[in-house]
Amino acid sequence: MSNSAKTGKSTQVSTSTKPKPAPDSSAEAAPVAALQTNVAQAGGDGPRPVIAGPIMRKKELIDTVVERSGIKKKDAKPVIDALLGVLGEALADHRELNLLPFGKFKVINEKDLSNGKMLRVKIRQLQPTDNNGLNDAGSAKL
Structure with missing residues (x-):
């Protein structure tokens, strides 16, 4: 008796040369749609991506x-x-700038580069109003 008995399972190897379908634009649009859905569900409180x-x-x-x-x-x-x-x-x-209606600018950090500096700046802009953010005394509200 030999120990090399077949188990009855056969494996088939595909030899067809069908070209793979090209990725369609809906597959690429799916992550964007998911991102937009997630942003909409998150509400307006947090940061949101901008174009x-x-x-x-x-x-x-x-x-x-x-x-x-x-x-x-x-x-x-x-x-x-x-x-x-x-x-x-x-x-x-690294001076803080408060230039209404342009906004309030604050340097968060900096990095020295070979050809200059890179500054990370936080900018806060108020919602536009009829009086451009000035109260009766003429001073800015922030």
Whole structure:
């Protein structure tokens, strides 16, 4: 008698060369839909993901300020350059900025990089109101 008896189970190896179906966009959209559902269920109290808008460069900022204020571009450009310089220096010195309606800025931490610094800044903006967040005395509410 031999010990090599078959058990009756056979294994089949698939030799078909069917191409695998391409992943459809619904499979990729499922995690996004789940994320949106989870955010909606979490309520409005916690942080929520945002979709970043286009980057505003200095040229666009100057053009927008000129359009809104009605002053000439040659007059607005040096003022905006000076303002951006002052804001950059204040953040580099870890100063807290309270500039309504722009918001309240606080440097949380910094990291030295090979080409500069990376600052993590916490920004708090108030909901827009008719009086832009100013009370009767003219001081800001935060």
